[in-house]
Amino acid sequence: MANNRDAFLQNLAAKYGRPVKTKADPIPEWVVDFPKTRLANESRAKLLESYIEYCRTVGIDIQVCRPDNLAQSLTEITESFTDGKIIINDDKRLHEAGVTASLKTKFGDSEVWVWSGDKGRENIAVAANCNIGIVHAEAGLVESGSIILESDKLYGRSVSLLPRYTIVVLKASTVLPRMHQYATQLDARVQAGERTPSVVNIISGPSSTADIELIKVVGVHGPVGITYLIVDDENIINEAA
Amino acid sequence: MGLSTSNLPLKERIEKEVNNEVLRRNLIKAQNVIGANRKKMMDELGHFEEWRDLSKQIRNHVIDNLDGYLYQLAEKVEYNGGKVFFATTSEEATSYIQKVAKEKNAKKVVKSKSMVTEEIGLNEALEELGIEVLETDLGEFVLQIVDDRPSHIVVPAIHLSRTEIRQRLHDKLGYQGPETPEEMTKFIRDYLREQFLTADIGISGCNFAIPESGTVCLVTNEGNLRLATTTPKVHIAVMGMDRMAPNFENVDPLLTLLPRSAVGSRLTSYNTWLTGPRLAGEVDGPEEFHLVIVDNGRSDLLTSEFNEMLRCIRCGACMNICPAYRQIGGHGYGSIYPGPMGIVLTPILGGYETYHELPNICSLCTACDSVCPVKIPLSNLILKHRSNIARLGLSKLSERLAIKGFNLINNHPFLWDKVVRSGNSMLNLFSHKDNSPRGIFDVGVVKEWTKSRDLPRNEHSKSFRAWFKKHQQEKRNHG
Numbered sequence: 001m002a003n004n005r006d007a008f009l010q011n012l013a014a015k016y017g018r019p020v021k022t023k024a025d026p027i028p029e030w031v032v033d034f035p036k037t038r039l040a041n042e043s044r045a046k047l048l049e050s051y052i053e054y055c056r057t058v059g060i061d062i063q064v065c066r067p068d069n070l071a072q073s074l075t076e077i078t079e080s081f082t083d084g085k086i087i088i089n090d091d092k093r094l095h096e097a098g099v100t101a102s103l104k105t106k107f108g109d110s111e112v113w114v115w116s117g118d119k120g121r122e123n124i125a126v127a128a129n130c131n132i133g134i135v136h137a138e139a140g141l142v143e144s145g146s147i148i149l150e151s152d153k154l155y156g157r158s159v160s161l162l163p164r165y166t167i168v169v170l171k172a173s174t175v176l177p178r179m180h181q182y183a184t185q186l187d188a189r190v191q192a193g194e195r196t197p198s199v200v201n202i203i204s205g206p207s208s209t210a211d212i213e214l215i216k217v218v219g220v221h222g223p224v225g226i227t228y229l230i231v232d233d234e235n236i237i238n239e240a241a
Numbered sequence: 242m243g244l245s246t247s248n249l250p251l252k253e254r255i256e257k258e259v260n261n262e263v264l265r266r267n268l269i270k271a272q273n274v275i276g277a278n279r280k281k282m283m284d285e286l287g288h289f290e291e292w293r294d295l296s297k298q299i300r301n302h303v304i305d306n307l308d309g310y311l312y313q314l315a316e317k318v319e320y321n322g323g324k325v326f327f328a329t330t331s332e333e334a335t336s337y338i339q340k341v342a343k344e345k346n347a348k349k350v351v352k353s354k355s356m357v358t359e360e361i362g363l364n365e366a367l368e369e370l371g372i373e374v375l376e377t378d379l380g381e382f383v384l385q386i387v388d389d390r391p392s393h394i395v396v397p398a399i400h401l402s403r404t405e406i407r408q409r410l411h412d413k414l415g416y417q418g419p420e421t422p423e424e425m426t427k428f429i430r431d432y433l434r435e436q437f438l439t440a441d442i443g444i445s446g447c448n449f450a451i452p453e454s455g456t457v458c459l460v461t462n463e464g465n466l467r468l469a470t471t472t473p474k475v476h477i478a479v480m481g482m483d484r485m486a487p488n489f490e491n492v493d494p495l496l497t498l499l500p501r502s503a504v505g506s507r508l509t510s511y512n513t514w515l516t517g518p519r520l521a522g523e524v525d526g527p528e529e530f531h532l533v534i535v536d537n538g539r540s541d542l543l544t545s546e547f548n549e550m551l552r553c554i555r556c557g558a559c560m561n562i563c564p565a566y567r568q569i570g571g572h573g574y575g576s577i578y579p580g581p582m583g584i585v586l587t588p589i590l591g592g593y594e595t596y597h598e599l600p601n602i603c604s605l606c607t608a609c610d611s612v613c614p615v616k617i618p619l620s621n622l623i624l625k626h627r628s629n630i631a632r633l634g635l636s637k638l639s640e641r642l643a644i645k646g647f648n649l650i651n652n653h654p655f656l657w658d659k660v661v662r663s664g665n666s667m668l669n670l671f672s673h674k675d676n677s678p679r680g681i682f683d684v685g686v687v688k689e690w691t692k693s694r695d696l697p698r699n700e701h702s703k704s705f706r707a708w709f710k711k712h713q714q715e716k717r718n719h720g
Contacts, residue, residue, distance in 0.1 A: 005315055008327035009308045015543040021309035027487050031298055032291045035494050123524050124472060128438060144508040153522030157471045183489035196454040198519045198526050202512035207464035211380035211398055212406060212422040214271055220379060220426055222464020
């Protein structure tokens with residue numbers, strides 16, 4: 001490897017007075033296991049209740065629907081934001097739930113762009129002009145009011161980034177207590193030989209800054225608002241009924 | 242420019258900042274707000290001391306295995322199709338990045354905030370080649386348009402008022418709107434959006450790299466990091482060589498404490514974990530990924546008495562609680578790393594010759610020790626610096642002579658007794674009746690000291706000991 005690696009690492013090892021390690025020592029036992037135990041004993045119903053309550057407290061628009069009225073709910077929410085200029089990932093889960101079709105029926109084919117690999121960077125230009133980007137999350141995190149997006153060739157990073165608003169569809173059953181549970185799953189995938197997605201985004205609200213006199217301003221370079229639409233697939237959220 | 246943010250000598254710098262009313266108002270507000278938010282978060286988290294012990298343990302494990310983890314990280318990044326460059330010095334790092342920029346024929350670079358890129362002077366190196374470099378973090382952007390330097394590692398433009406910011410936007414970019422943060426932010430959003438879409442290279446730092454997967458984890462709020470790594474075709478991540486976590490499970494505790502310590506949030510708006518380059522078939526995201534690993538003096542810390550400083554996760558909690566920082570802000574320190582972590586780190590990276598005065602900007606109150614999420618004994622390290630600086634003869638001669646004099650007297654009880662007694666009777670020679678210093682003594686340390694304090698005076702004819710001795714004798718005599 002002609003990038004200075006060997007000399008660089010030699011220098012570190014020499015300072016420690018030992019040969020170069022090409023592998024770290026095994027991870028020791030940690031002093032406490034709070035990352036694992038925190039929130040881990042709550043019931044599913046309680047977790048989801050806390051999740052919804054916390055998100056609302058920090059200004060995330062969160063709505064709940066049943067699996068059988070996902071398409072209708074999503075279309076209504078979208079309608080409340082915009083007349084058109086919608087971009088949606090080429091996500092089987094959204095297509096199969098009838099979301100894409102419902103949006104096209106409501107707004108017209110030309111107002112709903114499905115992220116398309118063979119259109120290249122045109123996708124990015126479209127996303128930059130859209131009002132709404134619609135994505136499906138892989139998981140949610142209760143502690144921080146987060147949703148997790150993973151990249152894929154059928155999904156665009158731009159869809160949840162360039163349009164002014166993002167609507168995230170999230171299955172209640174994928175909501176986890178906190179980052180620990182997602183992180184350990186990801187470690188297991190890596191150990192099994194999987195290449196991590198080219199980007200994982202753990203999103204906990206719209207973009208914001210407090211750089212000017214520490215006054216919080218919502219909506220900087222990323223989306224100015226975000227809505228989570230939770231699909232109550234475990235049938236335990238009161239609101240969904 | 243690298244580490245240094247000012248050409249003024251220390252006293253002048255401090256005078257300037259202390260007399261800046263706007264700055265002090267902003268700093269006090271910043272510390273109060275962020276400090277309260279941090280405390281609220283830690284109370285809510287519970288078991289703060291144990292969480293700190295855990296984070297300290299994780300970071301120590303990484304530092305003890307730096308070569309092993311770096312080897313694994315580099316292997317994995319290359320396996321994923323990325324390129325890795327190990328830079329021993331800041332020049333090696335900037336040369337490599339210049340090379341990549343030239344190869345790509347880059348005209349425009351967008352940057353997300355990164356302290357290590359400031360440390361190595363990256364912007365200047367790219368501008369030398371005629372490349373336009375845009376800071377996209379709102380605070381850094383505002384500083385850049387008038388060539389100002391950061392005064393805090395998390396909220397870099399905290400020393401500016403909204404009026405000053407509006408003035409800059411007006412003068413440099415023709416902004417006509419009001420000075421409300423909302424309107425100015427909207428203006429900057431629109432201005433920079435165009436830049437993101439047409440930039441050739443996106444450059445970021447790295448909060449924590451994960452060796453087993455070749456991932457860089459970034460903690461942000463504004464969306465500029467996401468944009469800088471979505472639309473340009475090349476992404477270059479620059480990392481200080483210690484900035485790693487053992488795996489995803491063990492980056493979580495660090496990401497639990499970092500945003501709480503830095504800004505009082507459970508998590509920032511975006512935790513972006515990038516494993517570049519993008520995969521085949523993906524349309525956005527970088528086609529090419531470079532990881533530049535920077536030493537620049539960090540390896541000197543490994544077995545030194547300052548090695549605990551390597552644990553630092555750059556949260557800024559120490560400067561948010563420091564009473565010295567409260568009065569002078571980052572610019573008073575004259576380094577891009579200000580506050581307690583700055584006065585430990587800057588002399589190490591930049592040398593005692595240039596930075597021997599910094600460790601004096603501290604009252605050793607130890608507040609920083611209690612908030613550091615990875616339990617770095619900052620005040621101890623500051624004291625060690627002072628001791629080294631004195632031994633090297635870099636401290637002021639007058640100070641060293643005064644200490645020598647004190648030691649001499651202190652080591653000889655007879656001398657001590659005589660000096661204290663004579664001092665007592667001569668005390669009033671030094672000051673006027675109103676406790677201000679007399680003419681010839683109103684210089685140097687005495688003059689500075691008495692700007693806000695009185696000199697002591699003795700209004701009695703004898704010392705307390707003399708009086709007490711007499712008093713006890715009288716009691717014995719009268720039974």
